[in-house]
Amino acid sequence: MSHAPQLTGAPVVRREARDKVTGTARYAAEHTPPGTLYAWPVPATIAAGRVTAVRAVDALAVPGVHTVLTHDNAPRLAEPDDPILAVLQNDRVPHHGWPIALVVAESPEAARTGAGRLLVEYESDEHDVTLTEDHPGLYTPEEANGGFPAVRRRGDFERSFAAAPVQIDATYRMSSLHNHPMEPHAATAWWEDGHLTVHDSSQGSNAVRKSLARVFGLDPGRVTVVSEHVGGGFGSKGTTRPQPVLAAMAARHTGHPVKTVFPRAQLAEVVGHRAPTIQRVRLGADLDGTLHAVSQEIVTHTSTIKEFVEQAAVPARTMYGSPASTTTHRVAALDVPSPSWMRAPGEASGMYALESAMDELACALGMDPVELRLRNDPATEPDSGRPFSSRGLAACLREGAARFGWQGRDPRPAARQEGRWLLGTGVASATYPVLVSRSSARAHAAADGTFRIEVNATDIGTGARTVLAQIAASALGVDVESVEVRIGSTDLPTAPLAGGSSGTASWGWAVHKAATALADRLAGHRGPLPAEGFTATGDTEEETAADSPYARHAFGAHFAETAVDSVTGEVRVRRLLGVYAAGKILNARTARSQFTGGMVMGLGMALTEGAAIDPVFGDFTAKDLASYHVPVNADALDIQAHWIEEDDRHLNPMGSKGIGEIGIVGTAAAIGNAVRHATGARLRELPLTPDRLLPYLL
Numbered sequence: 001m002s003h004a005p006q007l008t009g010a011p012v013v014r015r016e017a018r019d020k021v022t023g024t025a026r027y028a029a030e031h032t033p034p035g036t037l038y039a040w041p042v043p044a045t046i047a048a049g050r051v052t053a054v055r056a057v058d059a060l061a062v063p064g065v066h067t068v069l070t071h072d073n074a075p076r077l078a079e080p081d082d083p084i085l086a087v088l089q090n091d092r093v094p095h096h097g098w099p100i101a102l103v104v105a106e107s108p109e110a111a112r113t114g115a116g117r118l119l120v121e122y123e124s125d126e127h128d129v130t131l132t133e134d135h136p137g138l139y140t141p142e143e144a145n146g147g148f149p150a151v152r153r154r155g156d157f158e159r160s161f162a163a164a165p166v167q168i169d170a171t172y173r174m175s176s177l178h179n180h181p182m183e184p185h186a187a188t189a190w191w192e193d194g195h196l197t198v199h200d201s202s203q204g205s206n207a208v209r210k211s212l213a214r215v216f217g218l219d220p221g222r223v224t225v226v227s228e229h230v231g232g233g234f235g236s237k238g239t240t241r242p243q244p245v246l247a248a249m250a251a252r253h254t255g256h257p258v259k260t261v262f263p264r265a266q267l268a269e270v271v272g273h274r275a276p277t278i279q280r281v282r283l284g285a286d287l288d289g290t291l292h293a294v295s296q297e298i299v300t301h302t303s304t305i306k307e308f309v310e311q312a313a314v315p316a317r318t319m320y321g322s323p324a325s326t327t328t329h330r331v332a333a334l335d336v337p338s339p340s341w342m343r344a345p346g347e348a349s350g351m352y353a354l355e356s357a358m359d360e361l362a363c364a365l366g367m368d369p370v371e372l373r374l375r376n377d378p379a380t381e382p383d384s385g386r387p388f389s390s391r392g393l394a395a396c397l398r399e400g401a402a403r404f405g406w407q408g409r410d411p412r413p414a415a416r417q418e419g420r421w422l423l424g425t426g427v428a429s430a431t432y433p434v435l436v437s438r439s440s441a442r443a444h445a446a447a448d449g450t451f452r453i454e455v456n457a458t459d460i461g462t463g464a465r466t467v468l469a470q471i472a473a474s475a476l477g478v479d480v481e482s483v484e485v486r487i488g489s490t491d492l493p494t495a496p497l498a499g500g501s502s503g504t505a506s507w508g509w510a511v512h513k514a515a516t517a518l519a520d521r522l523a524g525h526r527g528p529l530p531a532e533g534f535t536a537t538g539d540t541e542e543e544t545a546a547d548s549p550y551a552r553h554a555f556g557a558h559f560a561e562t563a564v565d566s567v568t569g570e571v572r573v574r575r576l577l578g579v580y581a582a583g584k585i586l587n588a589r590t591a592r593s594q595f596t597g598g599m600v601m602g603l604g605m606a607l608t609e610g611a612a613i614d615p616v617f618g619d620f621t622a623k624d625l626a627s628y629h630v631p632v633n634a635d636a637l638d639i640q641a642h643w644i645e646e647d648d649r650h651l652n653p654m655g656s657k658g659i660g661e662i663g664i665v666g667t668a669a670a671i672g673n674a675v676r677h678a679t680g681a682r683l684r685e686l687p688l689t690p691d692r693l694l695p696y697l698l
Contacts, residue, residue, distance in 0.1 A: 007474045008654060011589035014463045015485070016229070025229040028201040029186035029261050036188070037066055039250050039260040040111035041242075042101035042118055043269065047127035047618025048335045050091040051100050055119035059103055062117060064110030066254060069102040075249045077215040083305045084270075084338055085211060087242045088249065093122065094305050095337050096619040097269025099242055104250050104258060127335040129613045131301045133171070133278045137332040138299065144311035144329045145345055152317055152383060155324030157282075160293035164284025168361045172281065172353035173685040175610040176620065177274035178628055179342050183231025184264060185271050189247035190257035195222050200244045202227045203237040203458050204497020209490045211240035212248060220490075228488035230460045234601070235341030236271040237460070238499040265623045268611065272340025273620075275300045275310045279353035283361050289372045291322040296354060298329045303338040307331070310339065312350035315431055315665075318553060319354065321378030335618060341499065343601055344661035347432055348668070352605075352686065355428035355669035360682065363413075369427050369673070370397050370406060381551035389550035389650035392581020393429060396557035399644055400427070400579040404559040413680035421563040423574075424678025430578075430666035434552035434657050435502035440493040440539040441510035443472060443518040447529045451476060451483045453515070456492040457507040462660060463590035464503060470587060471508045471654060475515035476522075493537070501554075501658020504586065505651070506540070512653045513538030543652075550650045554657040556580040558599070558670035564678045566697050569690030571607055571675055573637065578663055580643045584655035591659055595641035598663020604631045606668035610687045 019025040044051070056068040074088035087099045101118055105111035128137075141150045161167065187200040196218065202208045205225035213220040225244070230237065243260045250258040262270060277300045284293035296313040313327035342348070362369035377394050380387050401407065409425055410416065416423040441455040453472045457464050465485045473480040486492060496506050517536035525534070561575040578599050585591045608629035611622040622628035641663070648655055668686060676682045681696035 007470045007480050008584065008586045009588060010470065012466050012470055012480060012587055014590060015465045015469065027183055027229050027231055028188060028199045029259060031188045031199045032259065033190055033257040036257040036259055037104050037106060037254055038108045038111045039246060039258050040103045040115040041099045041246060041260065041262060041266060042103065042115045043097040043266050044093040044100045045096065046093055046122045046124045047096045047129060049093050049122050049124040051093060051120060052123050053121040054101055058117040058119065059114040062110055062114040064106040065114040066104045066106065068118065069104065069250060069253060070100065075252050078217050080215045081211055082239060085215060085240060085242060085245050087245060095269065095303060095335050096617065097266060097337060099246065099270065102246055102250055104254060127618050129334050129336050129618045130615050131276055131278065131299065131332060131334065133299050135332045138330045140328065140330050141307060141309050144309040144314065146311050148311050148314045150309065150329040152327050154383070157293050157295050157324040157326040160324035161282055161284040161295065164292050165287055166285045166361065166364055168283040168357050168364060170281055170357055170360060170684060172279045172356055174277050174349060174352065175612050176276045177342060177605060177609055178268050178611055179234040179236035179271065180267065180625065180628065180630060181232030181234060181236065184262050184267060185237065185241050185243050186261040187244035187247040188257060188259045189244060189251045191251055196248055197224045198244045198248060199226045201230055201237055203230065203233045203460055203499055205458065205488065205490050206456055206494055207497055208240045208244055212244060215245060216248065224490055226489045227458050230458060233460045234343045235345060235499060238341050238497055241271050264625065268620045268623050269337045272338060274342035274345065274349065275339035277310060277312050277349050279312060279350070281353050281357040283357055285361060289365050289367050289375045291320055291376045293324045294320065294322045295326040296350065300331050301334045301336060301339065302331050303336050304333050305338050308339045310349055311346035315347050315350045316354050317383035318381055318431055319429065320376040321382050325382065336613060343598065344432060344664050347661065347665045348605065351430060351665050352668045355666055356672055356684065359426065359673040359676065368411065370401050373397055373429055384551055386549060386551040389552045390646055390648040391555060392644055392646050393555040395644045396555055396579040396581050400557040400559050400577055403579065403642065404577050406559065413677055420566050422566055422678040423561065423563050424674045424676065425559065425561045426670045426673025426677055428558050428666035428669035428673060430556035430558060430662050432501055432554045432658060432662040432665060434554065434651060435500040436509065436544050436652065437496035437502055437506045438541045438544045439495040439506045439510035440537065441507065441514040442493050442535060442537050443514035444533055444535045445518055445522060445529060446533045447531055449482065451478060452486065453483060453511055454486045454492045455507050455511055456490060456495040457487040457503060458498040459487060460498050462498070462503070462594060463587060464507070467504055467586050467590060468507060468511050471511050472515040475512050476519050501660045505656055505658060508654050508656065509540045509543065509652045510538045513540060548650060552651060554580065554582040554662050556662050556666060558666040560670040560674040562671060562674040562678055564675060564693065569693035569697055571688055571693065573603055573635065573671060576603065576639045576667065578641045580659070580662060581646045582643060582659045582662065583646050583648050583651055583657035585643055586654060586656055592641050594659045595663040596639050598661060599639055599641065599667050600631050600636050602664040602667020603635060603671065605664065605686060606671040607687050
């Protein structure tokens with residue numbers, strides 16, 4: 001066997017790229033077995049109450065309409081693992097947009113027309129959809145998302161803060177944000193001899209299989225879920241959503257394969273959202289910038305269906321050293337859709353507020369904001385006291401400052417102007433935890449000299465197939481082109497979902513283990529392989545179950561240059577730079593794509609994205625890409641991503657950390673800090689739209 005050079009880290013081209021641009025790649029809604037029917041979900045138009053009647057006569061009269069499912073005739077489900085999956089089971093309406101009917105027809109057009117002719121009657125209740133910092137329903141939960149304690153206290157914060165010669169006490173606000181992947185949430189389902197097969201747009205088909213098996217009372221072995229190609233998710237496809245349940249219900253009811261695709265305008269209310277937050281941050285420091293007191297208090301909302309608490313105060317437990325700290329979360333259960341994961345949940349929200357407050361502290365001290373962060377860079381994790389496996393924040397800040405030209409910055413606000421444009425620069429830190437879950441994989445060597453890797457990973461646009469092939473090829477000592485990778489089906493070895501920046505670390509560890517075992521077996525073999533080849537498996541149950549004595553995190557630094565139109569209030573980001581410390585980079589090409597993609601999302605978070613809830617009707621005011629403004633090419637003029645070489649031996653065999661989310665974490669704060677530097681105005685609510693800036697410019 002010839003040994004190839006080290007393949008991890010090389011900018012190998014994404015394997016499925018040509019399939020995607022030529023249409024060969026098939027997504028969940030593009031599988032159409034013979035006899036397929038099409039389902040159109042019907043959302044509730046009230047914010048709270050119950051359905052008293054669904055009159056379907058006119059809908060059933062539409063040519064091609066097959067049936068209408070409601071809570072009166074839909075198949076009964078067992079109690080789901082997630083309450084949002086209990087669709088069409090009773091007459092309750094917990095929020096605007098809750099699915100109350102499903103029109104099934106021979107074509108999408110007929111289903112949509114039929115849905116428009118349904119007559120639905122309601123009994124409405126009083127509703128409450130407005131989050132305030134003094135909401136009477138606020139309570140302190142036991143945990144925030146991710147299992148983090150909702151409250152952590154270290155030292156005597158109030159005393160330390162009161163004694164600090166320099167104090168910052170500021171409140172920051174963010175409205176709801178939506179994931180809006182390019183591929184909508186869709187599923188195609190059919191039953192055959194009691195076996196359920198579903199093609200679902202999901203970040204983890206194993207989780208979907210588990211959910212479907214539970215609600216339909218099946219052994220998991222009688223459910224196959226395929227998520228071979230997924231057009232983005234950003235967290236919204238990280239848990240099972242209603243579309244595979246609705247499709248499978250309709251398929252059971254009709255005896256036909258059924259395809260369910262949620263229209264774009266319905267997504268905001270059925271697939272999760274980043275919850276709005278009100279964040280009070282207090283920092284107390286000495287005159288030299290040394291922090292002595294840090295407090296971050298989060299107020300957010302959840303739904304009446306289930307509790308989800310955005311863990312926005314958790315990053316403050318990692319970032320900067322201080323003898324005293326208080327981080328708390330309070331939440332109100334409102335008549336709103338259930339919030340859920342959105343790229344870097346907790347970190348994206350919480351670091352916006354914390355890094356904005358750090359900039360305010362730098363301004364109050366008259367200190368360079370990079371130097372302030374370096375001065376408070378701790379040797380151990382403040383919350384746990386554990387040593388860091390590696391902490392590259394200082395290196396990122398220094399490298400970023402050099403690349404950005406930070407040293408020549410005039411610290412005075414509103415000091416640079418080009419015509420009507422006010423120019424400013426800003427910086428912010430970023431962090432994201434190292435997460436890993438148990439995974440299994442299978443490696444096979446064929447008699448013809450090729451190799452096959454099988455693992456139920458999900459590629460949501462990150463290049464998972466390519467990177468896993470590189471990991472396997474490196475372990476086997478073969479050329480990457482000789483390695484085939486099969487992913488995206490529950491028929492393959494069990495693996496966790498793509499989320500929490502943990503996918504590659506989790507799957508790659510199992511692939512590395514299986515490929516290493518196969519390489520050892522091949523090394524001891526003489527002569528040609530048998531016709532059936534050799535197979536080895538890898539399972540990381542033991543490795544991932546062990547607690548690490550180290551605090552493991554990726555870090556980064558974001559630098560932004562903005563231009564603010566002094567007449568219109570428009571903000572343009574002229575330059576955006578991210579420098580990251582994320583362990584071993586496994587593929588330079590796909591990594592840069594992930595970093596820059598996160599920064600573009602952070603740009604949207606800072607300047608264009610936001611969705612308020614109408615207090616009268618209880619629905620989101622921005623429901624499509626015409627009203628919910630994501631950044632476009634013209635908004636992303638100069639975005640660069642770089643990383644430092646980081647050799648961390650306490651992670652996994654590849655030495656990698658997650659990279660999918662850290663790019664968004666500090667971007668919004670860096671842009672907001674640059675806007676303050678450009679204008680002298682400190683705005684504390686996102687997005688920084690012209691109407692919010694103009695009063696400070698006139």
